[in-house]
Amino acid sequence: MNALRTHQALQAAAERRAVTTTTRRHVHLSSSPLVVVGYHLAGDPGAPLALVWGTARDETPHCMVVPEPRNRALRFEALDEFAIDLLAYLSRFEVRDDGGTCVDAPQLVVPNAGTAEWLGGIVGRFTRNLRTDGDAPPPASVPLAGKHLSFFGDLLPGSSLMIAATDALTLHWQTGQLPSEDLNLAALLGWIDPPDGLDGPAAARLGEQAPPAGPDSDPNWDADVLADLIRSWHVAGDDPAAQAAVRGELEGEIREQLVPAWMDCWRALDQLVALPAGDHVAGRWLSDRKVWTAHSARMAEGRAFFRNIPTPVQAAGRLRFLESRTQNLQREMAWDDPLVMAALVASGEALAGRVVAVDADRQTFNANGRRQRRPMITLEPTLDFARPAGTNLYLSRHPSVKLEVLPNDASGLIRVEVLKGANQTKTLGLLPTAGDEIVLSPYGRPEFYQRSTVQEIPWTHLQLVEDSEES
């Protein structure tokens, strides 16, 4: 735990309210997100019990219930309602710009990572390949929605196509409770935005009393309410009036359980929207739009296939993407946000200071004895800087400028020389000037390596599949 985060946690506990850990917002927020919350039957993630969704907070959200979640036909009948709405929502994001990229992309907002995983990894995974031509086929909307959900379940870091509210909030705030308690959206919001008259811990306790945000329901509610309702459904038999009554009652109960979480998602968005967006957020959203465009093209052409188990070649490619996106997100957040960078300054990895002098014309000799221009910047550090000579740093304002720390003298000043990025006539303008307050960070521009791609799985990664009981 870095010193800044530790201090923020202590501060949050002492002030009894969450502390902001960023000055900017690092997620993109859509003007018309689709907010979804839901439950599955306890112990049976393949049996959705209810979903509540909507695109406008001031409208009553839609609600789907499955009166007997273990019944396949009822499940599909209910999922159809959601699927049709989801498809309609997504179809609003088909308009392309001149370059062929969708001008806007959809955004799904869910209360927590658990719900995101459930929708993508279970609901999407087990509906996307359903055949609509066999016996008792599911409605055509269900596998289509399954493919979309699978897409939303398989995004990279930095993507805002799917937002899990607790993840987004903990990216921007630090509470004074255990990290695992932050997974409860209502409690987390209590710390961040306590209602009048309550402090963070009290509001968090209140939040804990609220029904869970899913995808697991409250076991007591299961025992006291749901069990009876499912029993009544069976008692109702084929009587449509009795069925309707049970459905109505169940929907009422579900709304009581899930609408608070649905509203909390909107509250989370309110908190986030109040922060100004970081400079790189737009760039990441552009790549989201591109990813969405590609997916929607594959859907249109009927080519949206998902593998249940990726091949080694696919997994390797995926990992490479994931690594570079993780790294980029980390860097971009630090460049965009002085408070994120401050954590690096606190840990001593970055150097904050005032420029005392800049020698733009300084020259040194390289290994071959040739002269080279190596401008030198002298800084007065704001906080002690204890990294050794030879450490590489980059101007945080211009990460293309690579620097190296020079041996220090007793003056307490830090001298760094420019290795590249600001040692040619056309780039010298990137050098700071005396008096500037600057930060030198460990983050340079990411480097790209050209590499060939393996097409077929080579012998080293071909596994003889033993016949298994899973077949």
Place this chain on the structure above:
Amino acid sequence: MHAEPVTPAEAAAATREQIWGTLTAGARSTLVDSPPGAGKSTLVREIGRRAHRRAQVPIVVQTNDQADDMIRGYVADQRRGAAPVRLGRLHAGDYLPPADIRTQQGLTFSKSLTDLHDCDVIVAPAAKWATVDFDHSWPFAIVDEAYQMRSDALLPIGAMMSSLLLVGDPGQLAPFTTADDTRFRGRPLSPLETAAATILTTQPETVRLALPVSWRLPSQAADLISDAFYEVPFTAGTQPHQRRLSRGIASLHRGRAADAVNTAARRGWAYVELDDVPMPPTDPDAVQAIVDVVEELISADIALEDEYGTRPLLPSDIAVGVTHRDQRDHVRTALQVARARTGMPVDEVVVDTANVLQGREFQIVVVWHPLSGRRDASQFHLDAGRLCVLLSRHRQACIVVSRGGIRDQLAGHSPTEPVWLGESAPTLDGWHAHLAVLDHLTDHAV
């Protein structure tokens, strides 16, 4: 029946012949486990030298430094009279050949394979092999450090090479990723597992052998490291009396640092335990204690005696092994300051993290214990590979510096790390290894 080999050298030679026999019998994949300093590089070079007579042999290493070291090894072999081999060093565009081998005869540096077609052996890091045109093919190649290599890096190798000898040290730090790895865990052939693990899964008939003798570790260290970290036991190649540290000059520092050096000289181990006080990772007292030990080592005019002869200890014979990069930076800075103050070349000592030190060898290693000063042992700090790397780099002696209280820390830790069913379960428990090592170190406390 062959007669049982009697000396360590005979045992090692027998294993090498067994490996060569396996290769010539046409095994598609052979995996050789090598404990620290068991002659892994020697084996790779020897096999390269023997195999090139049939076809050019690519050697896949993991870093540029390892590639350059492999080349240096061949050069040294030739100086000692080994058959000359035409060497190719394939490299990336921004690589500069090191000065000591830049102009070596019989060695070609190039960023393109086309310049290297008449070389007998081509050495390059896996990352570089991943950039060549995969239409190339070779009947046989050698992969060095197969336990440091990630499975995804083996894909291009498998695409070009039709049979492989993989060698590596199973006691090293496992490959890792900075990204969230949950997506890849618990799946067969995860890109994050080691190249060695992948080969064992896909090629069940892989011949697996182990080098039996560590030529690096002194006998006082070999037993501990073998017991605590290795499935297949190994022994030291030298007798206790063959390795000796003797100091020429009386102590610079009184007390702890001098005792540490004296104890290490006598026993091959020393454990410097600082007060049991929780401290941040960059604990200034621990930095100071390490600097004191290094100063003491350098000022004591130490003579190294081993099976090759006697010579003075140089600063570059010493390494300081740490866990975090900021620890490395603080130690380096403190050594630079110490040099400015005393003029002693203490900053020429190698200071680095376990990740960077793995695969390297020094005469004396000063270890900053991964759990020093912490209150909570985390999975990262408990990693058995990290501890093993730090404690197995030395030929003569290892001096461990730590805050007290590690035993309590281990007792208070609750190992509840996630378990991915279906992945091969770890055979080595970092928590356990730490306890075993601590029991041992306590005997050498100063």
Place this chain on the structure above:
Amino acid sequence: MTNTPVTLEGFRGEFPRQPLNARRVAGALEAPGCQRRTALDAAGVNLDKLGSLISGEPRDRQSPFALTRGNQFEQQVVANGMAEIVALARRHLDLAIPEVRQHDLSAAAVREAYPGVTGARMNELRARLTRQRTEEMLTDPAQAYNLIRHAMTRLDFGGETVYLEQDVLAFAIDGRIHVVEIKSYPRIDGRADPTKASATVRQTAVYVLSLQQLVVEIGAPPEVVKTTTMIVLPENLSFRPTAVTIDIDMYVRRLARQLASVPRAADILDAIPAGTQLPAHPDNGADNDEVGAAATAAREALAVLPPRFTDGCVSCPLFHSCRDEAERHGSIARLGTAVAGACGDVTSIAAALDLADGRRAPASPSEAAVAAALARGAAAARIATGGLA
């Protein structure tokens, strides 16, 4: 201090008991070093009931749907004379199992055979029967039962012998005992929830260790209890069983060492005032006053037992009350293991912030280091936000 040390029985008093099972032993080790929890576990106190009583929130319920599903799966897997299990064991454990001769040692089954035996004597009886059956399995593999369900073994916990209800199946083939664990969380596309799998593996290790201790008592080497265990899970969303084997040797050895460092319950009780006792649990029909009085009495009894609040506490039934206590004391432990670790010796939130702001002079090198680090963190934030933070 006290002349008459408190005994475990005396401490528990009339409060309901609940024998330990592997889940509870594994759970206790998730929050290691907590004297409060150790004393309660060693005394076999019903922790769920105690937690609900003092926090006023029911914590002892499980969803009936999850229970049903779990039972259904288990029923199916053990049906038809264990046909599915036998097939899986043949294939995954490579066992030749000619036939299954199973024996049920559950309390219900034993009560039928030995009517009138209750309470502690029941536990002893089941443990004795388990030992007998196991001995026969090892000495007469051709004739004896070769599959035991619901066995009862013993385990040393905090210096006390506790009875352990075995949920696993123990198979004996060729004089070797193999443990099979049935769980109902799914394995989807070959992957199971790693947190649940971690808990399963740690629980199974408890069984394996106590079985090993049992065979050693019998005079056999511990290795006859194999550490390669088979875990049976539903495949994907179906009820079809799928099995994975895992060698849990590492977890068994770890467990043995962890158990050895559990604080001794007797020592803990020695240090608390004589007469400390949990109240009786209020009856179902008890009014609010009675419940309130019992809750207060329970809280007072617990207060003398030192807690050790960590991240692992969330799964402890006393979490809510210990959390409140940590919060009342302004303890850094409340913020979790990472923050507490970063604050070293400093244990109070106010003290840490005072050190950071220079309102308090550090009293030790550790405090000085914490003060410097926190002050640096605060300064970096101030600079970043232009003095606003």
